[in-house]
Amino acid sequence: MSILQHIKENQLVAIVRGADPKDILSIAEALYEGGIRLLEITMNSTEPLAAIEQVSNKLGDKLIIGAGTVLDSTMAKDAIHAGAHFILSPILDKRVIETTKSLNRVSIPGAYTATEIYQAYQMGADIIKVFPATSPSYLKDIAGPLPYIPLLPTGGITIDNIANFKKAGAVGFGIGSALVDTKQQVTGQYLLNLTHTARKFVEAVNV
16 A cells, blocks of 8 residues: 555544654654554654654554655655655645655645645645645535545644544544644653544544
């Protein structure tokens, strides 16, 4: 199965932003125990390339690792060389898409308007990250005239609204602080809670 197929099948991309590097593996393992199979480590975290490499080396047979908040082609190359299999951006940059595709990785740029989303797909993006994801109704409005473009809403996805986003046409979901709150101290209880929350997201998206 290709990485793109894995993303569409597993749907939930857990976003880890700003975690202490020493906690990355524990967080990744707790998410895996909860059923998460797709992990995004953002490039505006502390030592992101080392974190991507570490998790890829230790858990690469269990989790598919991606890099988020990628803003230029150099960042994309560095993340891919560190072990990232998919590249996400909050913005639309043609060079990032081209670099990602040239290295045979999955490209998920950020876009919001119908024009931006269409342009991103025309540039070769595999999935479009709709950011910010304001509401399921907005996603449905976009999917209406552009049903063939895979959409991954990010920002504002919760256990309570994820099913509605799926019904609106989403093929996947980027989930940040609603799942991984890196402002909390990473204790044994935190990790247990993280696994529990991950399971709830998995259940909610598979209803």
